Amino acid sequence: MILIRSGVNAMKSVFLPISNPLSRGYLHNAYQLAILGTKDETKTWIFMNYIQLISEIGNHRFPITFYMPDHMGYNWSILSPWFEYSVITRDHVKQLKIDFKELIKSSLFNNQYVYLYVNEKYIPGTLSESLDQNFNHQILLYGYDESTGEVAFLGYDKNRQFTKRTVNIEHLELSYFNNTYDFEMFENRIYLLKLRKDPGFLLELDLNSIIDQLINLRDSKRVVNNVIDYHRDYSYKYGLDTYDNFMVNLKLFKEKNIQGERDKLITPMHIAMEHKMMMIERLKYISALFPNINVDESIKDFSLLKQKFETLRNLMIKYELIQDSHILEHAMNELIGLKENEKKVLTRLIDTLRESIVQ
Protein backbone atom coordinates (compact mmCIF):
# COMPACT_ATOMS: atom_id res chain seq x y z
CA MET A 1 0.00 0.00 0.00
CA ILE A 2 1.40 3.42 -0.93
CA LEU A 3 0.41 6.53 0.95
CA ILE A 4 1.11 9.84 -0.76
CA ARG A 5 0.71 13.10 1.05
CA SER A 6 -0.33 16.02 -1.13
CA GLY A 7 1.22 19.49 -1.24
CA VAL A 8 4.17 21.22 -2.82
CA ASN A 9 6.73 19.39 -0.68
CA ALA A 10 4.88 16.10 -0.78
CA MET A 11 6.61 13.32 1.11
CA LYS A 12 5.89 9.77 0.18
CA SER A 13 5.88 6.65 2.23
CA VAL A 14 5.24 3.04 1.45
CA PHE A 15 4.57 0.05 3.68
CA LEU A 16 4.04 -3.25 1.90
CA PRO A 17 1.80 -5.78 3.65
CA ILE A 18 3.41 -8.17 6.13
CA SER A 19 1.80 -11.02 8.09
CA ASN A 20 2.77 -13.02 11.16
CA PRO A 21 4.73 -15.91 9.64
CA LEU A 22 3.92 -19.54 10.45
CA SER A 23 7.63 -20.18 11.06
CA ARG A 24 10.14 -17.80 12.61
CA GLY A 25 13.01 -20.10 13.52
CA TYR A 26 15.07 -19.25 10.45
CA LEU A 27 14.86 -15.91 8.67
CA HIS A 28 14.53 -17.22 5.11
CA ASN A 29 11.40 -19.18 6.10
CA ALA A 30 10.05 -16.32 8.21
CA TYR A 31 10.49 -13.74 5.44
CA GLN A 32 8.96 -15.94 2.77
CA LEU A 33 5.98 -16.80 4.95
CA ALA A 34 5.54 -13.22 6.19
CA ILE A 35 4.99 -12.12 2.58
CA LEU A 36 3.02 -15.15 1.39
CA GLY A 37 0.78 -15.00 4.45
CA THR A 38 -0.69 -11.73 3.22
CA LYS A 39 -2.45 -13.58 0.41
CA ASP A 40 -4.89 -16.38 1.14
CA GLU A 41 -4.36 -18.07 -2.23
CA THR A 42 -0.75 -18.91 -1.33
CA LYS A 43 -1.86 -21.39 1.34
CA THR A 44 -2.01 -24.24 -1.15
CA TRP A 45 1.67 -23.79 -2.00
CA ILE A 46 2.67 -23.33 1.65
CA PHE A 47 0.88 -26.44 2.87
CA MET A 48 2.17 -28.59 0.01
CA ASN A 49 5.65 -27.64 1.15
CA TYR A 50 7.16 -27.33 4.65
CA ILE A 51 6.58 -31.07 5.23
CA GLN A 52 9.97 -32.72 4.85
CA LEU A 53 12.91 -32.07 7.19
CA ILE A 54 16.61 -32.18 6.33
CA SER A 55 19.87 -32.21 8.22
CA GLU A 56 23.46 -32.25 7.02
CA ILE A 57 25.45 -35.03 8.65
CA GLY A 58 28.39 -33.65 10.59
CA ASN A 59 27.15 -30.06 10.49
CA HIS A 60 26.14 -29.43 14.08
CA ARG A 61 24.71 -25.97 13.42
CA PHE A 62 21.52 -26.98 11.66
CA PRO A 63 20.37 -30.43 12.80
CA ILE A 64 16.69 -29.80 12.01
CA THR A 65 15.57 -27.57 9.13
CA PHE A 66 12.69 -27.46 6.68
CA TYR A 67 13.65 -28.96 3.33
CA MET A 68 13.10 -26.18 0.81
CA PRO A 69 15.75 -26.40 -1.89
CA ASP A 70 15.77 -24.06 -4.85
CA HIS A 71 17.03 -24.97 -8.33
CA MET A 72 20.61 -24.73 -7.04
CA GLY A 73 19.95 -27.18 -4.22
CA TYR A 74 20.23 -24.27 -1.82
CA ASN A 75 18.21 -25.00 1.33
CA TRP A 76 18.14 -21.39 2.54
CA SER A 77 16.31 -19.90 -0.41
CA ILE A 78 13.53 -17.36 0.09
CA LEU A 79 12.08 -18.00 -3.37
CA SER A 80 8.62 -19.31 -4.14
CA PRO A 81 6.62 -19.56 -7.40
CA TRP A 82 4.49 -16.79 -5.91
CA PHE A 83 7.35 -14.31 -6.22
CA GLU A 84 8.18 -12.35 -9.33
CA TYR A 85 11.79 -11.45 -8.66
CA SER A 86 14.90 -9.70 -9.94
CA VAL A 87 18.41 -10.11 -8.62
CA ILE A 88 21.33 -7.71 -8.61
CA THR A 89 24.69 -8.42 -6.99
CA ARG A 90 26.74 -6.13 -4.78
CA ASP A 91 29.55 -6.34 -7.35
CA HIS A 92 27.21 -4.90 -9.96
CA VAL A 93 25.99 -2.18 -7.63
CA LYS A 94 29.60 -1.16 -7.03
CA GLN A 95 30.88 -1.51 -10.59
CA LEU A 96 27.95 0.32 -12.17
CA LYS A 97 27.97 2.92 -9.39
CA ILE A 98 24.29 2.37 -8.74
CA ASP A 99 22.91 4.61 -6.01
CA PHE A 100 22.06 2.05 -3.31
CA LYS A 101 19.58 4.30 -1.52
CA GLU A 102 17.72 5.11 -4.75
CA LEU A 103 17.67 1.40 -5.64
CA ILE A 104 16.08 0.54 -2.29
CA LYS A 105 13.56 3.39 -2.40
CA SER A 106 12.50 2.84 -6.00
CA SER A 107 12.10 -0.89 -5.42
CA LEU A 108 9.89 -0.38 -2.39
CA PHE A 109 7.80 2.25 -4.18
CA ASN A 110 7.47 -0.29 -6.98
CA ASN A 111 5.85 -2.70 -4.48
CA GLN A 112 8.96 -4.89 -4.31
CA TYR A 113 10.13 -6.30 -1.01
CA VAL A 114 13.93 -6.20 -0.74
CA TYR A 115 15.89 -9.15 0.63
CA LEU A 116 19.64 -8.92 1.11
CA TYR A 117 22.56 -9.59 3.44
CA VAL A 118 23.85 -6.81 5.67
CA ASN A 119 26.18 -6.29 8.61
CA GLU A 120 23.90 -6.28 11.65
CA LYS A 121 26.37 -4.11 13.53
CA TYR A 122 24.63 -1.15 11.87
CA ILE A 123 21.06 -2.42 12.31
CA PRO A 124 19.18 -0.98 15.32
CA GLY A 125 17.93 -3.35 17.99
CA THR A 126 20.12 -6.30 17.02
CA LEU A 127 22.43 -8.17 19.37
CA SER A 128 25.38 -7.36 17.10
CA GLU A 129 24.62 -3.64 17.33
CA SER A 130 24.52 -3.78 21.13
CA LEU A 131 27.83 -5.67 21.18
CA ASP A 132 29.35 -3.51 18.40
CA GLN A 133 30.41 -6.63 16.50
CA ASN A 134 30.29 -7.53 12.83
CA PHE A 135 27.66 -10.10 11.87
CA ASN A 136 26.61 -10.95 8.34
CA HIS A 137 22.86 -11.70 8.30
CA GLN A 138 19.74 -11.55 6.19
CA ILE A 139 17.23 -8.67 6.27
CA LEU A 140 13.85 -8.05 4.62
CA LEU A 141 12.85 -4.47 3.82
CA TYR A 142 9.16 -3.74 3.39
CA GLY A 143 8.69 0.00 3.74
CA TYR A 144 10.13 3.49 3.55
CA ASP A 145 9.13 6.86 4.95
CA GLU A 146 10.63 9.73 3.00
CA SER A 147 9.88 12.26 5.74
CA THR A 148 12.13 10.45 8.23
CA GLY A 149 14.46 8.54 5.91
CA GLU A 150 13.61 5.37 7.84
CA VAL A 151 13.39 1.98 6.14
CA ALA A 152 10.99 -0.54 7.70
CA PHE A 153 12.37 -4.06 8.07
CA LEU A 154 11.74 -7.43 9.70
CA GLY A 155 14.30 -9.32 11.75
CA TYR A 156 15.35 -10.68 15.12
CA ASP A 157 16.01 -8.23 17.92
CA LYS A 158 18.57 -8.63 20.68
CA ASN A 159 15.99 -10.55 22.73
CA ARG A 160 15.66 -13.05 19.86
CA GLN A 161 12.18 -11.87 19.00
CA PHE A 162 11.11 -11.53 15.35
CA THR A 163 9.96 -7.91 15.14
CA LYS A 164 9.17 -5.02 12.80
CA ARG A 165 11.63 -2.16 13.22
CA THR A 166 13.17 0.68 11.23
CA VAL A 167 16.68 1.66 10.20
CA ASN A 168 17.84 4.95 8.78
CA ILE A 169 18.63 4.54 5.10
CA GLU A 170 22.16 5.94 5.64
CA HIS A 171 22.85 3.22 8.22
CA LEU A 172 21.35 0.61 5.92
CA GLU A 173 23.78 1.67 3.20
CA LEU A 174 26.67 1.33 5.67
CA SER A 175 25.46 -2.12 6.72
CA TYR A 176 25.34 -3.20 3.09
CA PHE A 177 28.77 -2.05 1.96
CA ASN A 178 30.68 -2.67 5.22
CA ASN A 179 29.85 -6.34 5.26
CA THR A 180 31.90 -9.48 4.67
CA TYR A 181 29.98 -12.43 3.26
CA ASP A 182 30.35 -15.98 4.56
CA PHE A 183 29.15 -17.57 1.31
CA GLU A 184 29.76 -15.15 -1.53
CA MET A 185 27.78 -17.17 -4.08
CA PHE A 186 24.51 -16.96 -2.16
CA GLU A 187 24.88 -13.74 -0.20
CA ASN A 188 26.20 -11.31 -2.81
CA ARG A 189 22.69 -10.67 -4.06
CA ILE A 190 19.84 -8.25 -3.58
CA TYR A 191 16.50 -9.90 -4.29
CA LEU A 192 13.65 -7.62 -5.34
CA LEU A 193 10.49 -9.60 -4.70
CA LYS A 194 6.97 -8.84 -5.80
CA LEU A 195 4.07 -11.00 -4.68
CA ARG A 196 2.31 -12.11 -7.84
CA LYS A 197 -1.40 -11.51 -8.23
CA ASP A 198 -1.57 -14.89 -9.89
CA PRO A 199 1.24 -17.47 -10.06
CA GLY A 200 0.31 -18.26 -13.66
CA PHE A 201 -0.91 -21.74 -12.89
CA LEU A 202 -3.66 -23.34 -10.89
CA LEU A 203 -2.22 -25.13 -7.90
CA GLU A 204 -4.87 -27.23 -6.23
CA LEU A 205 -4.14 -28.94 -2.95
CA ASP A 206 -2.97 -32.40 -4.04
CA LEU A 207 -3.58 -34.91 -1.26
CA ASN A 208 -1.56 -37.59 -3.05
CA SER A 209 1.46 -35.32 -3.08
CA ILE A 210 0.99 -34.56 0.60
CA ILE A 211 0.67 -38.29 1.40
CA ASP A 212 3.91 -39.01 -0.51
CA GLN A 213 5.72 -36.31 1.44
CA LEU A 214 4.31 -37.55 4.76
CA ILE A 215 5.64 -41.03 3.93
CA ASN A 216 9.04 -39.51 3.09
CA LEU A 217 8.99 -37.69 6.41
CA ARG A 218 7.93 -40.73 8.44
CA ASP A 219 10.32 -43.16 6.75
CA SER A 220 13.19 -40.65 6.56
CA LYS A 221 13.45 -41.30 2.83
CA ARG A 222 16.20 -39.73 0.81
CA VAL A 223 14.41 -37.10 -1.18
CA VAL A 224 16.15 -36.20 -4.38
CA ASN A 225 14.50 -33.21 -5.97
CA ASN A 226 17.66 -31.90 -7.51
CA VAL A 227 21.02 -33.15 -8.70
CA ILE A 228 22.89 -31.38 -5.93
CA ASP A 229 21.85 -34.09 -3.48
CA TYR A 230 23.50 -36.74 -5.67
CA HIS A 231 26.64 -34.69 -6.01
CA ARG A 232 26.94 -34.42 -2.27
CA ASP A 233 26.81 -38.19 -2.00
CA TYR A 234 23.81 -38.30 0.27
CA SER A 235 25.47 -36.57 3.18
CA TYR A 236 22.10 -35.73 4.64
CA LYS A 237 19.54 -37.20 6.97
CA TYR A 238 15.90 -36.66 6.09
CA GLY A 239 12.57 -36.71 7.88
CA LEU A 240 12.37 -38.01 11.42
CA ASP A 241 15.98 -39.20 11.22
CA THR A 242 16.99 -35.53 11.56
CA TYR A 243 16.19 -36.02 15.26
CA ASP A 244 19.17 -38.40 15.37
CA ASN A 245 21.45 -35.55 14.36
CA PHE A 246 19.92 -33.45 17.12
CA MET A 247 20.65 -36.32 19.50
CA VAL A 248 24.31 -36.15 18.44
CA ASN A 249 24.33 -32.48 19.49
CA LEU A 250 22.80 -33.33 22.88
CA LYS A 251 25.54 -35.90 23.47
CA LEU A 252 28.27 -33.47 22.43
CA PHE A 253 26.95 -30.84 24.83
CA LYS A 254 26.76 -33.44 27.60
CA GLU A 255 30.40 -34.29 26.97
CA LYS A 256 31.21 -30.56 26.87
CA ASN A 257 32.66 -31.00 23.37
CA ILE A 258 30.62 -28.31 21.67
CA GLN A 259 29.41 -24.74 22.24
CA GLY A 260 26.65 -22.50 20.95
CA GLU A 261 23.34 -23.59 22.44
CA ARG A 262 21.30 -21.15 20.40
CA ASP A 263 22.20 -22.51 16.94
CA LYS A 264 22.72 -26.12 17.90
CA LEU A 265 20.00 -26.78 20.49
CA ILE A 266 17.40 -24.03 20.83
CA THR A 267 16.68 -23.03 17.22
CA PRO A 268 16.51 -26.62 15.87
CA MET A 269 14.13 -27.66 18.62
CA HIS A 270 12.08 -24.53 17.90
CA ILE A 271 11.92 -25.59 14.24
CA ALA A 272 10.73 -29.06 15.29
CA MET A 273 7.95 -27.36 17.27
CA GLU A 274 7.03 -25.10 14.35
CA HIS A 275 6.95 -28.15 12.09
CA LYS A 276 4.13 -29.55 14.26
CA MET A 277 2.38 -26.15 14.36
CA MET A 278 2.54 -26.04 10.59
CA MET A 279 1.13 -29.58 10.40
CA ILE A 280 -1.82 -28.56 12.60
CA GLU A 281 -2.54 -25.56 10.31
CA ARG A 282 -2.21 -27.84 7.27
CA LEU A 283 -4.74 -30.27 8.68
CA LYS A 284 -7.17 -27.48 9.53
CA TYR A 285 -6.82 -26.28 5.94
CA ILE A 286 -7.45 -29.78 4.57
CA SER A 287 -10.45 -30.10 6.85
CA ALA A 288 -11.89 -26.82 5.56
CA LEU A 289 -11.31 -27.78 1.92
CA PHE A 290 -12.53 -31.36 2.25
CA PRO A 291 -15.27 -31.50 4.91
CA ASN A 292 -15.64 -35.25 4.33
CA ILE A 293 -12.12 -35.88 5.65
CA ASN A 294 -12.03 -36.14 9.42
CA VAL A 295 -8.57 -35.30 10.68
CA ASP A 296 -9.67 -34.23 14.16
CA GLU A 297 -7.74 -37.05 15.85
CA SER A 298 -4.60 -36.17 13.93
CA ILE A 299 -4.97 -32.52 14.92
CA LYS A 300 -5.11 -33.66 18.56
CA ASP A 301 -2.08 -35.91 18.01
CA PHE A 302 -0.02 -33.10 16.53
CA SER A 303 -1.19 -30.62 19.16
CA LEU A 304 0.21 -32.95 21.81
CA LEU A 305 3.44 -33.39 19.86
CA LYS A 306 3.71 -29.63 19.43
CA GLN A 307 3.44 -29.19 23.19
CA LYS A 308 6.10 -31.84 23.80
CA PHE A 309 8.52 -30.16 21.38
CA GLU A 310 7.74 -26.77 22.93
CA THR A 311 8.70 -28.26 26.29
CA LEU A 312 11.97 -29.51 24.82
CA ARG A 313 12.62 -26.10 23.24
CA ASN A 314 12.05 -24.48 26.62
CA LEU A 315 14.37 -26.97 28.30
CA MET A 316 17.08 -26.12 25.78
CA ILE A 317 16.71 -22.44 26.74
CA LYS A 318 16.93 -23.47 30.39
CA TYR A 319 20.06 -25.48 29.68
CA GLU A 320 21.65 -22.43 28.08
CA LEU A 321 20.94 -20.50 31.28
CA ILE A 322 21.95 -23.02 33.96
CA GLN A 323 24.07 -25.64 32.13
CA ASP A 324 22.50 -28.55 34.04
CA SER A 325 23.37 -31.81 32.24
CA HIS A 326 20.31 -33.49 33.75
CA ILE A 327 18.28 -31.44 31.24
CA LEU A 328 20.20 -32.96 28.34
CA GLU A 329 19.67 -36.50 29.63
CA HIS A 330 15.95 -35.84 30.00
CA ALA A 331 15.78 -34.40 26.48
CA MET A 332 17.56 -37.45 25.04
CA ASN A 333 15.09 -39.83 26.65
CA GLU A 334 12.13 -37.72 25.56
CA LEU A 335 13.30 -37.42 21.97
CA ILE A 336 13.61 -41.19 21.48
CA GLY A 337 9.98 -41.61 22.57
CA LEU A 338 8.79 -38.63 20.53
CA LYS A 339 10.33 -39.97 17.34
CA GLU A 340 8.54 -43.29 17.75
CA ASN A 341 5.31 -41.55 18.69
CA GLU A 342 5.47 -39.22 15.69
CA LYS A 343 5.93 -42.25 13.40
CA LYS A 344 2.68 -43.70 14.71
CA VAL A 345 0.89 -40.36 14.46
CA LEU A 346 2.05 -39.95 10.86
CA THR A 347 0.95 -43.47 9.98
CA ARG A 348 -2.51 -42.76 11.34
CA LEU A 349 -2.71 -39.53 9.33
CA ILE A 350 -1.44 -41.18 6.14
CA ASP A 351 -4.05 -43.96 6.54
CA THR A 352 -6.82 -41.40 7.11
CA LEU A 353 -5.89 -39.41 4.02
CA ARG A 354 -5.50 -42.56 1.89
CA GLU A 355 -8.91 -43.86 2.93
CA SER A 356 -10.51 -40.53 2.11
CA ILE A 357 -9.08 -40.62 -1.41
CA VAL A 358 -10.30 -44.19 -1.99
CA GLN A 359 -13.81 -43.16 -0.94
Place this chain on the structure above:
Amino acid sequence: MLDHNMEKRVSDCIAEILNVEEINIDADQDIAQLGMDSLKFIQLIVKIEAEFNISFDDDLVFENLNTIRKLVNAVSEKVK
Protein backbone atom coordinates in the same frame (compact mmCIF):
# COMPACT_ATOMS: atom_id res chain seq x y z
CA MET B 1 -6.58 -18.27 48.64
CA LEU B 2 -3.15 -17.24 47.49
CA ASP B 3 -0.30 -16.92 49.94
CA HIS B 4 0.30 -13.15 49.74
CA ASN B 5 3.93 -13.38 50.71
CA MET B 6 4.54 -15.93 47.98
CA GLU B 7 2.48 -13.89 45.51
CA LYS B 8 4.62 -10.82 46.27
CA ARG B 9 7.86 -12.75 45.79
CA VAL B 10 6.66 -14.24 42.49
CA SER B 11 5.48 -10.80 41.33
CA ASP B 12 8.88 -9.34 42.20
CA CYS B 13 10.57 -12.06 40.15
CA ILE B 14 8.33 -11.21 37.17
CA ALA B 15 9.09 -7.49 37.56
CA GLU B 16 12.81 -8.18 37.64
CA ILE B 17 12.73 -10.32 34.51
CA LEU B 18 10.65 -7.70 32.69
CA ASN B 19 12.98 -4.99 33.99
CA VAL B 20 10.21 -2.88 35.54
CA GLU B 21 9.71 -1.44 39.06
CA GLU B 22 6.58 -3.42 39.77
CA ILE B 23 3.84 -5.21 37.89
CA ASN B 24 0.17 -4.37 38.05
CA ILE B 25 -1.83 -7.38 36.98
CA ASP B 26 -4.52 -9.61 38.50
CA ALA B 27 -3.46 -13.05 39.69
CA ASP B 28 -5.47 -14.68 36.89
CA GLN B 29 -4.41 -12.43 34.03
CA ASP B 30 -2.03 -13.77 31.40
CA ILE B 31 1.48 -12.44 32.05
CA ALA B 32 2.09 -12.51 28.28
CA GLN B 33 0.16 -9.21 28.32
CA LEU B 34 3.12 -7.71 30.16
CA GLY B 35 5.52 -8.68 27.40
CA MET B 36 6.54 -12.07 28.79
CA ASP B 37 7.79 -14.11 25.82
CA SER B 38 9.10 -17.69 25.73
CA LEU B 39 12.69 -16.68 26.41
CA LYS B 40 11.80 -14.44 29.35
CA PHE B 41 9.44 -17.12 30.62
CA ILE B 42 12.33 -19.56 31.04
CA GLN B 43 14.43 -16.82 32.64
CA LEU B 44 11.53 -16.33 35.07
CA ILE B 45 11.37 -20.07 35.82
CA VAL B 46 15.10 -20.12 36.61
CA LYS B 47 14.69 -16.99 38.78
CA ILE B 48 11.78 -18.48 40.74
CA GLU B 49 13.65 -21.77 41.22
CA ALA B 50 16.55 -19.87 42.75
CA GLU B 51 14.27 -17.64 44.84
CA PHE B 52 12.40 -20.58 46.42
CA ASN B 53 15.17 -23.17 46.16
CA ILE B 54 12.95 -25.52 44.15
CA SER B 55 13.08 -27.26 40.80
CA PHE B 56 10.07 -27.25 38.49
CA ASP B 57 9.12 -30.40 36.61
CA ASP B 58 10.64 -30.77 33.15
CA ASP B 59 7.34 -30.30 31.31
CA LEU B 60 7.75 -26.54 31.09
CA VAL B 61 4.99 -25.06 28.95
CA PHE B 62 4.19 -21.36 29.11
CA GLU B 63 0.41 -21.73 28.96
CA ASN B 64 0.47 -23.96 32.06
CA LEU B 65 2.28 -21.31 34.09
CA ASN B 66 1.15 -18.06 32.47
CA THR B 67 -0.53 -16.39 35.47
CA ILE B 68 0.62 -15.42 38.93
CA ARG B 69 -1.90 -17.83 40.43
CA LYS B 70 -0.59 -20.78 38.40
CA LEU B 71 2.98 -19.90 39.29
CA VAL B 72 2.20 -19.52 43.02
CA ASN B 73 0.29 -22.81 43.03
CA ALA B 74 3.18 -24.58 41.30
CA VAL B 75 5.66 -23.13 43.79
CA SER B 76 3.39 -24.09 46.72
CA GLU B 77 3.35 -27.68 45.51
CA LYS B 78 7.13 -27.75 45.39
CA VAL B 79 7.85 -26.15 48.78
CA LYS B 80 5.49 -28.49 50.66
